[in-house]
Amino acid sequence: MPPLAARLRAPAPVLPVPAARPAARLRASSVPHGVGGGGVRRGALASEKPPAVAIAEKAGEEEAGGGGAGDDGRYDAIVIGSGIGGLVAATQLAAKGARVLVLEKYLIPGGSSGYYRRDGFTFDVGSSVMFGFSDKGNLNLITQALEAVGRKMEVLPDPSTVHFHLPGDLSVLVHRKYEDFINGLISKFPHEKEGILKFYGICWQIFNSLNSLELKSLEEPLYLFGQFFQKPLECLTLAYYLPQNAGDIARKFIKDQELLSFIDAECFIVSTVNALQTPMINASMVLCDRHFGGINYPVGGVGGIATSLADGLVDKGSEIRYKANVTNVILENGKAVGVRLSNGKEFFAKTVISNATRWDTFGKLLKDKELPEEEKNFQNNYVKAPSFLSIHMGVKASVLPPGTDCHHFVLEDNWNNLEKPYGSIFLSIPTVLDPSLAPDGHHILHIFTTAGIEDWEGLSRKEYEEKKEAVANEIIRRLEKKLFPGLQDSIVLKEVSSCPPCCDSIDILKFNGIVLTATTSNFSNAKHVSFHQVGSPKTHRRFLARNDGTYGPMPRGKPKGLLAMPFNTTSIDGLYCVGDSCFPGQGVIAVAFSGIMCAHRVAADIGLEQKSPVLDAGLLGLLRWLRTLA
Ligand SMILES: NC(=O)c1ccc[n+]([C@@H]2O[C@H](COP(=O)([O-])OP(=O)(O)OC[C@H]3O[C@@H](n4cnc5c(N)ncnc54)[C@H](O)[C@@H]3O)[C@@H](O)[C@H]2O)c1
Ligand SMILES: CC(C)=CCC/C(C)=C/C=C/C(C)=C/C=C/C(C)=C/C=C/C=C(C)/C=C/C=C(C)/C=C/C=C(\C)CCC=C(C)C
Numbered sequence: 001m002p003p004l005a006a007r008l009r010a011p012a013p014v015l016p017v018p019a020a021r022p023a024a025r026l027r028a029s030s031v032p033h034g035v036g037g038g039g040v041r042r043g044a045l046a047s048e049k050p051p052a053v054a055i056a057e058k059a060g061e062e063e064a065g066g067g068g069a070g071d072d073g074r075y076d077a078i079v080i081g082s083g084i085g086g087l088v089a090a091t092q093l094a095a096k097g098a099r100v101l102v103l104e105k106y107l108i109p110g111g112s113s114g115y116y117r118r119d120g121f122t123f124d125v126g127s128s129v130m131f132g133f134s135d136k137g138n139l140n141l142i143t144q145a146l147e148a149v150g151r152k153m154e155v156l157p158d159p160s161t162v163h164f165h166l167p168g169d170l171s172v173l174v175h176r177k178y179e180d181f182i183n184g185l186i187s188k189f190p191h192e193k194e195g196i197l198k199f200y201g202i203c204w205q206i207f208n209s210l211n212s213l214e215l216k217s218l219e220e221p222l223y224l225f226g227q228f229f230q231k232p233l234e235c236l237t238l239a240y241y242l243p244q245n246a247g248d249i250a251r252k253f254i255k256d257q258e259l260l261s262f263i264d265a266e267c268f269i270v271s272t273v274n275a276l277q278t279p280m281i282n283a284s285m286v287l288c289d290r291h292f293g294g295i296n297y298p299v300g301g302v303g304g305i306a307t308s309l310a311d312g313l314v315d316k317g318s319e320i321r322y323k324a325n326v327t328n329v330i331l332e333n334g335k336a337v338g339v340r341l342s343n344g345k346e347f348f349a350k351t352v353i354s355n356a357t358r359w360d361t362f363g364k365l366l367k368d369k370e371l372p373e374e375e376k377n378f379q380n381n382y383v384k385a386p387s388f389l390s391i392h393m394g395v396k397a398s399v400l401p402p403g404t405d406c407h408h409f410v411l412e413d414n415w416n417n418l419e420k421p422y423g424s425i426f427l428s429i430p431t432v433l434d435p436s437l438a439p440d441g442h443h444i445l446h447i448f449t450t451a452g453i454e455d456w457e458g459l460s461r462k463e464y465e466e467k468k469e470a471v472a473n474e475i476i477r478r479l480e481k482k483l484f485p486g487l488q489d490s491i492v493l494k495e496v497s498s499c500p501p502c503c504d505s506i507d508i509l510k511f512n513g514i515v516l517t518a519t520t521s522n523f524s525n526a527k528h529v530s531f532h533q534v535g536s537p538k539t540h541r542r543f544l545a546r547n548d549g550t551y552g553p554m555p556r557g558k559p560k561g562l563l564a565m566p567f568n569t570t571s572i573d574g575l576y577c578v579g580d581s582c583f584p585g586q587g588v589i590a591v592a593f594s595g596i597m598c599a600h601r602v603a604a605d606i607g608l609e610q611k612s613p614v615l616d617a618g619l620l621g622l623l624r625w626l627r628t629l630a
Helices: 084-095 141-148 178-188 190-212 221-230 232-241 246-253 257-271 280-294 303-315 358-365 373-381 461-482 537-544 588-605 613-629
Strands: 063-066 074-080 100-103 115-118 121-124 155-157 160-166 170-175 296-298 319-322 326-332 335-341 346-354 382-384 387-396 407-410 425-428 442-451 518-520 529-531 553-555 575-577
Touching (some): 074 335, 084 100, 084 141, 084 303, 084 588, 100 303, 115 303, 121 442, 141 303, 160 257, 170 257, 190 232, 190 257, 280 588, 303 319, 326 346, 326 358, 373 382, 373 613, 387 537
Parallel strands (some): 074 100, 074 346, 100 319
Antiparallel strands (some): 063 319, 160 170, 326 335, 387 442, 518 529
16 A cells, blocks of 8 residues: 555546636625625535545546555455445444445545535535434444544534424424423423424334443344343334334324324434334434534535545555446355456455445445345345436525524425425434535525425426426425525526537526535546536436436335334345445434444454354344345
8 A cells, every 4th residue: 555645636526617618607706795605614625625436547537546466466354335334334444444445436435414615605416414423322423424534523513403494384393402402392392392392202212222222233143132131112112113113103192183294203303204214213313412422513514424435445555446337246156256347347355235225235336136035135125216306506594684593494384395306305404513614605405305306207308408407496486485585686697508519418508696516427437527516316316326326215105113124235245235225214314223233243254353153144044034024
């Protein structure tokens, strides 16, 4: 491995703008001064710190950073994809002494937790609501993952998690302090005081049980039995609630339909389904961690988490390569032994970990192999959740009233629209917490709403562009009506341009004083870059390499809690999955847990952790059987 100092750093991913579009840049003269900005020191991203990218082997080939394979030319593990799930698995393994190679299709790490910058704005690609990022307890998995590779990020405590704006003018602010939240909720539903306390009380019971455990692989019997021995009550509590859903438990104590709908909305924002379909353990995790550790935003933006993990991985002697599009998992006598890239290059390892979704892993990377029974079972139980339509904007700070909260969830008139495409609106304004993400006098608005890919297929370029524009305008209009009068008026100029011939979906929307998101338009060779103000499900499919742009798996019907959710091992020897199509599902902290579990199981299998083959066979068989009951 070359000495650290000698490694080249990739350019910071401020994506270049094609020369033909200078007008789209935000001109300094159009930026008012004096509002926002300046108060917080710039964090990992804003300080121009690039991700751990090094040596570009040859122009047009993947870029690499970090160490190398063992003497036999093999790595201990190859990780396909550098989403938070993949990076946590990789860094945990590297911290245990494994030689890991991460192969990422895109230019920077992070997947849906990535970022991009444009003219002084730093945009989070996905959610800005960060669980698991506190300095206490056992569930601060993001903090722990960074610590494992010697990284720590400065965070800004969010005084609230989300402000709900719901039908019937029901407005609920989820304060950081539990008492403030619960008293506020009780004041809206005084007749349900007892039920509210009981439901959220059970959430705490589950959360406290989770928080008392050392979290490692539930597929590793020595650890699991050890935890049962040390914390029998807590483990039994978790085992009891594992097959249950939040909506059923809420209904035991609560009768008020509007309150039950509120609990649906509480679950929907983290699971994209209602409470009856949301596993109780997952609901408890998020409904309590937001008060226990609180929601904390990393200074400089969410993208700093992935870049810090990638840097830490390289420091531990492992390697990450970008623009490395894995097209096949190589099998030898039924065992996964390596991967092949789109450029034909092959890499070999003792184990292969896929951070692509299970649909992509088994449908694309192993396309010649018949779908294993276990995966059929998964696909019978889970479908792809819809994708998102997302809008990133920079706005004049004066558009927001003073004291505006950071995160909002808007469902205007009708509870029945909760789960419908475009029915509800998610809004994050991370500059409320970290003004360094935007030029002085500006805020970032990241708006998103659920949208299915089917709605966006089969359109001509013109129809597609018009549809994106129309849908975005309508969402902005709804937000203007509900929250921010004048939002639409601040958009004084809008232009839509067509894209270079190599791109299939490129719009430039130019707003005067507002603005702009940028995305590479051809990320496999990164030749062209353009503005994308609106990301459709097709955009997410393309740039996040997620089947149909899905947000993650969601239960086909009413699940038995988490019982059917597969862990990390697969029916293919040597192949593991990590990320949101593994236990416990969607969410940055959830995929971080999946990464921790995966690394533990892989470490045991390659001899870096204790293992018992006899107990392994028993437990893995039992878990497989349990999944078939779901
Ligand atoms: N939309 C949001 O609001 C948002 C934002 C941030 C995070 N999240 C959460 O993050 C979760 C996803 O995290 P994750 O870790 O499972 O995955 P991810 O989708 O974030 O990352 C997967 C990574 O794998 C790469 N990849 C996929 N196929 C590849 C291939 N064949 N070759 C090389 N690279 C490949 C992708 O480019 C991507 O970087 C979601 O469930 C979601 O809850 C959501
Ligand atoms: C083995 C067996 C079978 C049994 C035994 C028993 C036991 C011991 C058990 C145990 C268990 C455990 C440990 C578990 C764990 C779990 C966990 C950790 C979980 C977690 C979860 C999490 C989650 C789900 C999360 C999620 C989140 C999310 C999704 C978020 C999102 C966000 C967003 C979207 C934002 C919103 C925004 C606005 C509103 C603006």
